[in-house]
Amino acid sequence: MIATSGLTRRFGAVTAVDDLTVDVAPGVVGLVGANGAGKSTLLKILLGLLPATSGRVSVLGLDVATAGATIRERVGYMPEHDCLPPDVSATEFVVQMARLSGLPKTAARERTADTLRHVGLYEERYRPMGGYSTGMRQRVKLAQALAHDPALVLLDEPTNGLDPAGRDDMLGLIRRIGTDFGISVLVTSHLLGELERVCDSVIVIDGGRLLRSSSTADVTAASSVVVVEVDARENEVAARLRQAGLDVHLVGRLLEVGLRGDATYDLVRDGADDLGVGLVRMERRRHRMAELFTRTADEGGGPGAA
Ligand SMILES: Nc1ncnc2c1ncn2[C@@H]1O[C@H](COP(=O)(O)OP(=O)(O)OP(=O)(O)O)[C@@H](O)[C@H]1O
Numbered sequence: 001m002i003a004t005s006g007l008t009r010r011f012g013a014v015t016a017v018d019d020l021t022v023d024v025a026p027g028v029v030g031l032v033g034a035n036g037a038g039k040s041t042l043l044k045i046l047l048g049l050l051p052a053t054s055g056r057v058s059v060l061g062l063d064v065a066t067a068g069a070t071i072r073e074r075v076g077y078m079p080e081h082d083c084l085p086p087d088v089s090a091t092e093f094v095v096q097m098a099r100l101s102g103l104p105k106t107a108a109r110e111r112t113a114d115t116l117r118h119v120g121l122y123e124e125r126y127r128p129m130g131g132y133s134t135g136m137r138q139r140v141k142l143a144q145a146l147a148h149d150p151a152l153v154l155l156d157e158p159t160n161g162l163d164p165a166g167r168d169d170m171l172g173l174i175r176r177i178g179t180d181f182g183i184s185v186l187v188t189s190h191l192l193g194e195l196e197r198v199c200d201s202v203i204v205i206d207g208g209r210l211l212r213s214s215s216t217a218d219v220t221a222a223s224s225v226v227v228v229e230v231d232a233r234e235n236e237v238a239a240r241l242r243q244a245g246l247d248v249h250l251v252g253r254l255l256e257v258g259l260r261g262d263a264t265y266d267l268v269r270d271g272a273d274d275l276g277v278g279l280v281r282m283e284r285r286r287h288r289m290a291e292l293f294t295r296t297a298d299e300g301g302g303p304g305a306a
Pocket residue numbers: 011014015016033034035036037038039040041042080157
């Protein structure tokens with residue numbers, strides 16, 4: 001979907017993107033980095049809006065240096081900053097953007113209605129955007145990126161300024177762009193935790209340099225720890241399970257039990273039952289990407305994962 005080789009972009013003394021070589025497969029891909037890491041600069045280079053200082057980049061198999069206009073026909077872009085005219089409605093705006101992308105009038109109207117419905121804007125779509133909440137504005141920005149049915153969308157910090165419920169909605173929408181419509185997504189955020197929930201893979205950059213590029217499934221594979229929560233007397237349950245030959249650590253009120261095959265689950269259930277204690281939760285822990293990247297940061301001075 002995207003390939004860069006030795007990509008570098010300097011602004012005077014600042015190197016915003018520094019010798020970046022990365023191959024991005026189709027799917028929903030996260031690009032994470034602290035503020036100033038070079039994410040927006042990279043997106044603008046991918047769109048052919050900003051020339052690289054050196055190195056090569058291709059998007060959808062096309063060379064950005066020579067095929068910028070063709071790439072922009074097939075790629076949607078949601079910029080980070082607010083860019084919506086306050087005195088027009090979402091419908092008028094998205095129709096206009098779709099027409100600028102080359103759709104005929106009727107097709108532009110139809111696509112606009114579909115896309116605005118998809119992002120969850122209904123009767124509000126006829127009101128001037130100046131009165132919209134941040135969440136509604138982010139949805140319009142997303143809709144205009146999708147209006148011309150692109151093969152790939154580049155989303156720059158789409159959860160910025162949203163409250164937790166708004167973030168969840170936006171992350172759900174992003175996931176569905178990939179799964180329901182088969183459109184590849186490159187989405188940036190400074191929060192790794194939110195990207196791991198919706199992305200097939202994540203690229204981490206810091207100071208314009210590649211720190212890591214990994215598939216989410218590889219990183220978040222199941223660990224060998226079963227987390228157990230009981231409704232009382234966790235110390236006694238822990239002792240009981242140790243007697244049964246299991247490794248148990250008490251962390252606050254939770255028991256972390258080392259997995260020894262499927263029999264572990266039966267031993268935990270029986271142990272709690274013997275003591276007359278209720279079992280609230282028993283689940284195999286999954287690694288979180290943040291753990292891995294925090295270790296990387298400790299070793300190499302990269303960004304803290306949130
Ligand atoms: N047009 C420009 N002129 C000068 N310096 C710039 C320009 N654009 C970006 N930079 C610098 O390049 C570095 C990377 O900026 P960039 O906006 O790409 O980071 P980012 O990861 O997108 O962060 P943010 O989320 O804060 O926008 C920063 O140090 C920034 O100040």
